[in-house]
Amino acid sequence: MSQLIDMKNIGLQAADMVDVEKGRVKKELYSNPEIFEEELDLVFNNTWVFVGHESEVPEAGSFKTAYIGRQPVILSRDRKMNLHVLQNRCRHRGATVCEARKGKTKAFTCPYHGWGYGLDGSLRALPKPEEYDGVFDKSEMPLESLRAESYQGMVFATFNNDIEPLEDFLGGAKKWIDLFMKQGGGYPVKVLGEHRFNFPGNWKIQLENTTDAYHFPIVHKSFVSSLDEATADIFDFLDGEGFVEDLGNGHSVMVMIPQLVDLEADLDQPIPERFSALAQALRDEGKSENEVKKLVRAAHGTGFNLNLFPNVSCSMAFFRVLRPVSVGETEIQHVALGGDGAPDAFNHKRMRLHEHFQGPMGFGTPDDGEAWERVQKGSMAGTDGWILVNRGMSKLRTSEDGNPQGAVCSETGMRGAYQQYKKMMAAAEEK
Structure with missing residues (x-):
């Protein structure tokens, strides 16, 4: 009983370290291992968490593995093309039944004792079944399923069966x-x-990053220097008309390039000279001029980052997915996106742009990683201290959708995320 009380107190303690009204959070949130363990339970095990995109499991038998916090799961598509999110844990002795990141299979088989499961998680076969006569029925021992829902092909799952529908959460x-x-x-x-x-x-360093435009001209000087002059001018957006908007439930959007918010708007404009090679390649693949304009405009991604609490960002042209590993370690997955059935020239361009910034040898990710590591190191200095997320607090306005909105370099999105974090960590009082 005392352990439960201690953990409850830790959750409440973490909630008290978030002072959204003053725009600050305690640096201990980055480095306290007990708080991290509570986050896995109170946040990741109690909300909708992104586990993959439907295009990653396109056919019957397709699967991919993922994590919800520290818990391994499988996203699979059964023979009827239904999606399932299953706990990656054999019901016998607990071994994982799938270690591949993705692929196609007819069944999941535990490598320890050979229990076999269908794509829907049902227990189909086990060695020497007669030894279980009168012990249990196979129908009672499937892989445990999670509640899963999708929106626009993005698949989310949750351990909390009482949570609101995904569309309400979004x-x-x-x-x-x-x-x-x-x-x-x-x-x-x-x-x-x-x-x-x-x-x-810590994972929250990454949560903050994709709603932080303030760092861009400083951290990403090398990226900007690699661009042509016209493109570099577009990325000079701190004094532009962009904004950050708190969308509720911890979600936020950071609009950096307003003219690229709706990629299907203003398609009657001429194609810029710097995109002429791509436009010609698309014409060579037989695309009409209207299709060429639409594809050229879409090839370079949107003008905004969308943060979805707690673990995924729709970041201009790609998904960035975070996974908390420990209090001082986070896994990042960068997911390149293209068009299903789109011309080769379009998808080729998308991949080259992804490599330019997000790739291991790109201009953006290595610089970001250096900054994140320094934040973690600095959080260990001293015995007390606040992390500031108060920029733009005195200049908020209300968006057309009725949400708090600040300038593009404001920390409005971070405060929204920490408000949701505080709410979830304070739920320890109810446990």
Whole structure:
């Protein structure tokens, strides 16, 4: 009983370290291992968590593995094309039944004792079944299923069966997901590939990063210097008309390039000279001029980052997925996106742009990683201290959707995320 009380107190203690009204959080939230363990339970095990995109499991028998916090799960598509999210744990002795990141299979078989499960998680076969006569029925021992729902091809799952429907949880973010998915250029958005890396820092450092425009001209000087003059001017957005909007439930959008919010608007404009090679390649593939304009505009991604609490960002042209590993380690998955059935020239361009910034040898990710690591190191200095997320608090306005909105370099999105974090961690009082 005392252990339960201690953990409850830790959750409440973490909630008290978030002072949204003053725009600050205690740096201990980055480094306290007991708080981290409570976050796994109170946050990741109690909300909708992104586990994959439907295009990653396109056929019957397709699967991919993922994590909800620290818990391994499988996203699978059964023979009837239904989606399932299953706990990656044999019901016999607990071994994982799938270690591949993705693939296609007819069944999941435990490598320890050979229990076999269908794509829907049902227990189909086990060695020497007669030894279980009168002990249990196979129908009683499937892989445990999670509640799973999808929106615009994005699949989320939760351990909390009492949580609101996914669309209610996404709320004001749905509008921006709809806009983000227009970058297929008239084709369904499809995952083209992904790469992963770990950085030595807390997951909330990453949660903050994709709603932080303030760092861009400082951290990403090398990226900007690699661009042509016209494109570099577009990325000089701190004094522009962009904004950050708190969408509720921890979600936020950071609009950096307003003219690229709706990729299907202003298609009557001439194609810029710097995109002429791509336009010609699309014409060579037999596309009409209207299709060419739509594809060229979509090829370079949207003008905004959309943060979906707690673990995924629809970041201009790709998904960035975070996974908390420990209090001082986070896995990042960068997911390249293209169009399903789109012209080769379009998807080729999307991949090259992804590599330019997000790739392991790109201009953006290594610089970001250095900054994240330094934040974690600095959080260990001293015995007390606050992390400031108060920029723009005195200049908030109300958006057309009725949400708090600040300048593009404001920390409005961070405060929204921490408000949701505080709410969830304070739920320890009810446990």
